[in-house]
Amino acid sequence: MTDFLAGRIDFMIDSQTLLAPFTRDNQVRPLAVTTARRSRLLPDIPTLDQAGVPGYSASSFQVLLAPRGTPxxxxxxxxxxxxxxxxxxxxxxxxxxxxxxxxxxxxxxxxxxxxxxxxxxxxxxxxxx
Structure with a gap:
């Protein structure tokens, strides 16, 4: 990741978990988080809604699923x-x-x-x- 960040990044959306250390080290400048509320990892970063993109909310999630018909x-x-x-x-x-x-x-x-x-x-x- 460090080599990737050494190059020029115009814009990206990625996991806060992945990017938080680079934000804290001032290697990237966060503009906003995509979630409906501020991040616990990056509490000073506004949501996109707070930054002027009303109603935007997107986040990743993991779900445990079982096949249809599982007893x-x-x-x-x-x-x-x-x-x-x-x-x-x-x-x-x-x-x-x-x-x-x-x-x-x-x-x-x-x-x-x-x-x-x-x-x-x-x-x-x-x-x-």
Missing amino acids: GEIVAALASAVVEAQADAEVQRRFADAGVDILAGAAAPFVRAEADKWLPILRASGARP
């Missing part, structure tokens, strides 16, 4: 293990240190909302798999 007891066991892990103080600390917010509960409503937001944009762009 209910397996889904329940996985869900229980996730809840248990999310309740662990060390897991919470590590996520917080990385600037990661834990989404408690079922992810389906969040994933559906993201799909509803981005699919029309992808279709309008002509993007194809």
Whole structure:
């Protein structure tokens, strides 16, 4: 990454987790974060909404999924293990240190909302798999 940053970068959007150390070392100048609220890693950096791009909100996320038809007891066991892990103080600390917010509960409503937001944009762009 250091060699990449040694060159000229006109503009980029990337993970705050990846870029925060370069921001702190003044190797890159952040303009805004793309999330709906300010970052715990970069609290002095405004959101795009605060910087004059109203309503913009985008972030990466990870979701644990199981194939359709997975037996209910397996889904329940996985869900229980996730809840248990999310309740662990060390897991919470590590996520917080990385600037990661834990989404408690079922992810389906969040994933559906993201799909509803981005699919029309992808279709309008002509993007194809």
